[in-house]
Amino acid sequence: MGAFSDRVFEVVRHIPRGGVATYGQIARIIGAPRSARYVGYALRNNPSPGMGLGNIPCHRVVFKDGSMACSFAFGGSEEQRAMLESEGVDFDDDGRVMMGKCRWDDCGVDWEAELAQWPLHDCESCDEPRKGKEPPVLIREEHGDKRHHLPLLLLADEQESMVDRYLDEGTMYVLEVDSIVVGECVVNDAGDGVLEIKNIAVNPSHRHQGYGRMLIDFVAKRHAGEYDILQVGTGDSPLTVPFYERCGFERSHVVEGFFTENYDHPIFEGGVQLVDMVYLRKRL
Numbered sequence: 001m002g003a004f005s006d007r008v009f010e011v012v013r014h015i016p017r018g019g020v021a022t023y024g025q026i027a028r029i030i031g032a033p034r035s036a037r038y039v040g041y042a043l044r045n046n047p048s049p050g051m052g053l054g055n056i057p058c059h060r061v062v063f064k065d066g067s068m069a070c071s072f073a074f075g076g077s078e079e080q081r082a083m084l085e086s087e088g089v090d091f092d093d094d095g096r097v098m099m100g101k102c103r104w105d106d107c108g109v110d111w112e113a114e115l116a117q118w119p120l121h122d123c124e125s126c127d128e129p130r131k132g133k134e135p136p137v138l139i140r141e142e143h144g145d146k147r148h149h150l151p152l153l154l155l156a157d158e159q160e161s162m163v164d165r166y167l168d169e170g171t172m173y174v175l176e177v178d179s180i181v182v183g184e185c186v187v188n189d190a191g192d193g194v195l196e197i198k199n200i201a202v203n204p205s206h207r208h209q210g211y212g213r214m215l216i217d218f219v220a221k222r223h224a225g226e227y228d229i230l231q232v233g234t235g236d237s238p239l240t241v242p243f244y245e246r247c248g249f250e251r252s253h254v255v256e257g258f259f260t261e262n263y264d265h266p267i268f269e270g271g272v273q274l275v276d277m278v279y280l281r282k283r284l
Helices: 003-013 023-030 036-044 076-086 146-156 160-164 211-223 240-246 258-262
Strands: 137-141 171-177 180-191 194-202 229-235 250-255 277-283
Touching: 003 023, 003 036, 023 036, 036 146, 137 211, 146 160, 146 171, 146 180, 146 194, 171 211, 180 211, 194 211, 211 229, 229 240, 240 277
Parallel strands: 194 229
Antiparallel strands: 137 171, 171 180, 180 194, 229 277, 250 277
């Protein structure tokens, strides 16, 4: 699974019956505080879900406001709630966990010692790129089954029904490192000479090594002359907007309420609930 996922699983094993933790809380404990979304991705691939001894009780991880993802991978939000209620977790009238009463207090555990056998690479825990010999990198168009890369797609757009809106008609490029796909970018024709990035993601274990920018540069060069503008829409997040600005994009316009109106659960990134869609553009 990799050190990131192993650290997530080990922390989740510590959450007691009757308690819950948040994605951000798990990310902080494992030493990757900006990776709450990737904690969710790791838990979608939980090899041993359940409430029994030895299981990894991912149902005990919720959003910071106590809400649960409708896309809970092991039965949906109703099943998750039933599991939590059977363990004594209380919910309010809005169907959210009563966090003040049920949030797990993770203090008192020597996490450095507990997680020592799964050290994170520098690129997984900080903003600095990992130094050393550069592995071979290849970017290619995906002509096979694009849904094969759904775990990567869900890193950038965590609701599968939203991915379905653009995946079939979009063009997908994948980035391989040592012949392993670690990143993807889906683009489509938005009309009027605009090419739009609908989804772009890099595996958590390969972040902060320039692969996201590499995908954007590849797309820009590949379609220069075919389109006038490269556009991307993203949440007004302190993590994503600055990244696109560093890649030469400038703010264009905002679609208010996009995330609250189109997603079936609250979306959080960098500790901020996403509400409006911010569009950025750069000339090709």
